[in-house]
Amino acid sequence: xxxxxxxxxxxxxxxxxxxxxxxxxxxxxxxxxxxxxxxxxxxxxxxxxxxxxxxxxxxxxxxxxxxxxxxxxxxxxxxxxxxxxxxxxxxxxxxxxxxxxxxxxxxxxxxxxxxxxxxxxxxxxxxxxxxxxxxxxxxxxxxxxxxxxxxxxxxxxxxxxxxxxxxxxxxxxxxxxxxxxxxxxxxxxxxxxxxxxxxxxxxxxxxxxxxxxxxxxxxxxxxxxxxxxxxxxxxxxxxxxxxxxxxxxxxxxxxxxxxxxxxxxxxxxxxxxxxxxxxxxxxxxxxxxxxxxxxxxxxxxxxxxxxxxxxxxxxxxxxxxxxxxxxxxxxxxxxxxxxxxxxxxxxxxxxxxxxxxxxxxxxxxxxxxxxxxxxxxxxxxxxxxxxxxxxxxxxxxxxxxxxxxxxxxxxxxxxxxxxxxxxxxxxxxxxxxxxxxxxxxxxxxxxxxxxxxxxxxxxxxxxxxxxxxxxxxxxxxxxxxxxxxxxxxxxxxxxxxxxxxxxxxxxxxxxxxxxxxxxxxxxxxxxxxxxxxxxxxxxxxxxxxxxxxxxxxxxxx
Amino acid sequence: xxxxxxxxxxxxxxxxxxxxxxxxxxxxxxxxxxxxxxxxxxxxxxxxxxxxxxxxxxxxxxxxxxxxxxxxxxxxxxxxxxxxxxxxxxxxxxxxxxxxxxxxxxxxxxxxxxxxxxxxxxxxxxxxxxxxxxxxxxxxxxxxxxxxxxxxxxxxxxxxxxxxxxxxxxxxxxxxxxxxxxxxxxxxxxxxxxxxxxxxxxxxxxxxxxxxxxxxxxxxxxxxxxxxxxxxxxxxxxxxxxxxxxxxxxxxxxxxxxxxxxxxxxxxxxxxxxxxxxxxxxxxxxxxxxxxxxxxxxxxxxxxxxxxxxxxxxxxxxxxxxxxxxxxxxxxxxxxxxxx
Numbered sequence: 001x002x003x004x005x006x007x008x009x010x011x012x013x014x015x016x017x018x019x020x021x022x023x024x025x026x027x028x029x030x031x032x033x034x035x036x037x038x039x040x041x042x043x044x045x046x047x048x049x050x051x052x053x054x055x056x057x058x059x060x061x062x063x064x065x066x067x068x069x070x071x072x073x074x075x076x077x078x079x080x081x082x083x084x085x086x087x088x089x090x091x092x093x094x095x096x097x098x099x100x101x102x103x104x105x106x107x108x109x110x111x112x113x114x115x116x117x118x119x120x121x122x123x124x125x126x127x128x129x130x131x132x133x134x135x136x137x138x139x140x141x142x143x144x145x146x147x148x149x150x151x152x153x154x155x156x157x158x159x160x161x162x163x164x165x166x167x168x169x170x171x172x173x174x175x176x177x178x179x180x181x182x183x184x185x186x187x188x189x190x191x192x193x194x195x196x197x198x199x200x201x202x203x204x205x206x207x208x209x210x211x212x213x214x215x216x217x218x219x220x221x222x223x224x225x226x227x228x229x230x231x232x233x234x235x236x237x238x239x240x241x242x243x244x245x246x247x248x249x250x251x252x253x254x255x256x257x258x259x260x261x262x263x264x265x266x267x268x269x270x271x272x273x274x275x276x277x278x279x280x281x282x283x284x285x286x287x288x289x290x291x292x293x294x295x296x297x298x299x300x301x302x303x304x305x306x307x308x309x310x311x312x313x314x315x316x317x318x319x320x321x322x323x324x325x326x327x328x329x330x331x332x333x334x335x336x337x338x339x340x341x342x343x344x345x346x347x348x349x350x351x352x353x354x355x356x357x358x359x360x361x362x363x364x365x366x367x368x369x370x371x372x373x374x375x376x377x378x379x380x381x382x383x384x385x386x387x388x389x390x391x392x393x394x395x396x397x398x399x400x401x402x403x404x405x406x407x408x409x410x411x412x413x414x415x416x417x418x419x420x421x422x423x424x425x426x427x428x429x430x431x432x433x434x435x436x437x438x439x440x441x442x443x444x445x446x447x448x449x450x451x452x453x454x455x456x457x458x459x460x461x462x463x464x465x466x467x468x469x470x471x472x473x474x475x476x477x478x479x480x481x482x483x484x485x486x487x488x489x490x491x492x493x494x495x496x497x498x499x500x501x502x503x504x505x506x507x508x509x510x511x512x513x514x515x516x517x518x519x520x521x522x523x524x525x526x527x528x529x530x531x532x533x534x535x536x537x538x539x540x541x542x543x544x545x546x547x548x549x550x551x552x553x554x555x556x557x
Numbered sequence: 558x559x560x561x562x563x564x565x566x567x568x569x570x571x572x573x574x575x576x577x578x579x580x581x582x583x584x585x586x587x588x589x590x591x592x593x594x595x596x597x598x599x600x601x602x603x604x605x606x607x608x609x610x611x612x613x614x615x616x617x618x619x620x621x622x623x624x625x626x627x628x629x630x631x632x633x634x635x636x637x638x639x640x641x642x643x644x645x646x647x648x649x650x651x652x653x654x655x656x657x658x659x660x661x662x663x664x665x666x667x668x669x670x671x672x673x674x675x676x677x678x679x680x681x682x683x684x685x686x687x688x689x690x691x692x693x694x695x696x697x698x699x700x701x702x703x704x705x706x707x708x709x710x711x712x713x714x715x716x717x718x719x720x721x722x723x724x725x726x727x728x729x730x731x732x733x734x735x736x737x738x739x740x741x742x743x744x745x746x747x748x749x750x751x752x753x754x755x756x757x758x759x760x761x762x763x764x765x766x767x768x769x770x771x772x773x774x775x776x777x778x779x780x781x782x783x784x785x786x787x788x789x790x791x792x793x794x795x796x797x798x799x800x801x802x803x804x805x806x807x808x809x810x811x812x813x814x815x816x817x818x819x820x821x822x823x824x825x826x827x828x829x830x831x832x833x834x835x836x837x838x839x840x841x842x843x844x845x846x847x848x849x850x851x852x853x854x855x856x857x858x859x860x861x862x863x864x865x866x867x868x869x870x871x872x873x874x875x876x877x878x879x880x881x882x883x884x885x886x887x888x889x890x891x892x893x894x895x896x897x
Contacts, residue, residue: 215636437588
């Protein structure tokens with residue numbers, strides 16, 4: 001008797017919810033082909049979240065890029081395991097004398113997953129699609145990457161780097177730019193500039209982004225029909241279960257995928273990802289916390305450490321405290337921080353002290369910069385010289401976040417706080433959640449000292465320095481110092497210098513000045529992020545850009 | 558009875574309305590917001606200002622609220638900015654509700670199936686070893702935080718022993734057809750037994766962890782209430798009437814003792830949702846609770862608002878059902894035609 005009632009209650013609940021969610025989405029697909037597979041099998045990879053959508057042009061999030069890297073390819077790709085630009089769907093390219101016209105020779109015989117030919121027309125179609133974006137899609141939340149890389153759109157509200165794309169013959173296109181930039185063509189390796197099938201883009205209204213209330217809604221193409229040329233095809237996205245299923249593209253032009261199926265499974269909690277791997281529910285996951293590295297290796301998992309392609313810095317905001325506009329004070333802060341100790345005690349193996357604002361694999365890096373050794377006495381002296389013995393500033397650090405360059409914000413903050421207090425700087429500590437006020441306050445110049453960093457997108461200095469300091473109205477408030485505008489001009493000049501050698505000299509010069517004369521922030525470290533995979537997985541090449549392709553991956557029994 | 562029901566439903570509407578205003582204002586008064594979540598460290602002061610303006614976040618809160626209500630009345634509750642960006646908040650709710658219901662229902666079933674018989678037995682053998690043991694275990698159930706229990710269960714039974722999966726609602730490779738969104742039910746309806754079984758296995762550990770909340774309460778209330786009832790005059794009357802013990806127990810003791818238990822179960826649904834936030838996070842279970850946790854971290858206003866409102870609505874509704882179910886259990890309420 002006691003047992004009957006709950007069952008009835010349950011039945012009632014089930015029926016009620018059945019009515020509520022009467023949406024059937026039956027999708028029993030075929031299991032992919034069996035031809036051409038060397039090894040076969042399914043690999044499940046744990047990710048920190050579900051992809052926002054599948055059209056990389058509108059994406060800003062890691063999970064979307066990870067998926068689109070398997071489905072799509074760009075004209076330019078990065079050589080596996082490096083940040084070096086290499087031929088992708090373009091076999092070769094050359095630049096005109098004035099640096100404004102780029103001629104791309106395209107790969108022949110490539111087809112999109114829907115059977116559409118990839119050719120010069122398809123390539124220009126993509127460029128034109130990006131450039132002619134209108135309406136809600138022009139929001140920085142939707143096409144932020146275009147605006148970072150190319151600037152404005154066809155409506156000319158803002159200057160654009162892009163001018164035109166013309167078909168010279170079926171396998172050759174000419175892309176004209178409005179000015180020379182060192183970023184091009186490397187930026188074309190970003191997943192955002194993947195080549196997508198013109199047929200599918202049109203059929204599924206890829207451009208119809210709408211703003212609804214305080215957010216954006218994306219068209220069918222972006223949510224269900226991404227169509228590229230890559231080694232894997234989109235099979236389905238089981239949203240209710242947080243899994244994305246990709247199957248091998250048997251018609252791929254290059255090295256065909258070995259796996260039959262690749263599944264990305266969203267497990268937002270880091271500990272839960274680790275446990276899922278330990279239990280064998282998944283075959284690998286991204287960004288294991290450095291604290292778990294040893295344990296994972298001890299358990300026999302393969303830890304793939306990526307080359308560090310990021311920078312972690314202590315930002316100095318010059319907006320509110322006039323003393324911070326004095327170079328001596330900023331130098332005192334630099335001397336106060338024990339970067340060596342921090343790297344050794346707080347960061348994983350492979351992490352390095354940063355001398356420039358980007359890692360040494362990037363163009364223009366130089367070791368001929370003023371280094372600031374850990375020297376509390378010198379720091380105190382500098383503060384005294386500047387008359388800033390009583391310096392009192394706020395110091396922001398973020399909660400509810402870890403970043404590849406900042407695996408443990410709390411501990412790293414604590415370490416630096418101790419360093420600064422040792423030299424007598426009074427700190428008014430402010431901690432806020434990353435999305436709950438931290439980034440907002442920092443961007444609005446409210447923070448005097450703050451922890452932040454950057455994960456590189458591609459191998460040019462401008463991707464780092466340009467993003468930090470190009471606009472003098474930045475989070476460091478460099479515009480408050482007379483050199484703020486100078487730095488901005490120097491960066492723009494270097495970026496538009498056509499000659500490689502001259503440009504290299506210019507960036508080396510900027511890097512020197514950034515340390516010796518400007519010091520808008522103290523570069524601290526480059527910290528390598530990792531991936532972890534099960535013992536029976538092979539062929540995965542860790543990439544500094546965290547954009548691994550899975551076509552070379554195979555899974556044993 | 559009908560008038561009573563209608564009055565209670567009207568109350569429900571008012572509660573939801575007032576709550577929506579309070580929530581709306583509260584969420585928007587929190588520091589940070591969707592702009593940070595959307596732009597991350599790529600943001601600049603300029604793009605930040607532009608996006609804030611585009612999203613209408615510069616308007617006074619009451620203007621934003623009126624716009625929201627206007628859209629909500631036409632069924633548009635906004636689009637997610639953080640949990641599943643781009644998806645309508647309502648879709649996210651409808652998609653995740655079955656997950657949480659499935660989990661909660663199983664948790665309640667476990668709690669009732671163990672809590673009530675155990676409570677009854679403990680009361681009848683008051684002071685026995687069984688009684689003492691179950692009281693202690695229920696105290697532990699109350700005292701141990703649900704996320705810790707969830708974590709422990711997972712480590713032991715999923716990671717170390719490998720008996721259960723560690724995360725999610727279903728294996729990724731299973732080619733399951735979705736009909737109702739209740740994965741177990743779907744598997745049964747479509748006769749995809751592997752899918753149904755897999756979904757059920759995924760439910761067990763989180764449901765057991767979640768059941769620890771209602772179990773302790775159901776157990777203790779049952780026990781206390783049975784103890785109360787056996788001392789009542791009408792039980793003595795029944796005994797003196799010469800009724801057999803089984804009849805007395807079934808008809809008089811249990812039936813009367815069940816009233817407070819049912820109330821308790823109803824009230825526990827609120828606690829279940831709170832527990833689901835933690836349990837679902839530990840088990841990466843894509844339900845309402847996980848959406849609340851992610852939504853809060855990423856300041857997803859539309860999703861948070863809708864999920865909290867709907868949860869409050871469900872909570873009030875369940876309380877109404879509990880009151881109505883009194884009538885089924887207690888004939889006196891039925892004939893009087895009202896609550897007490």
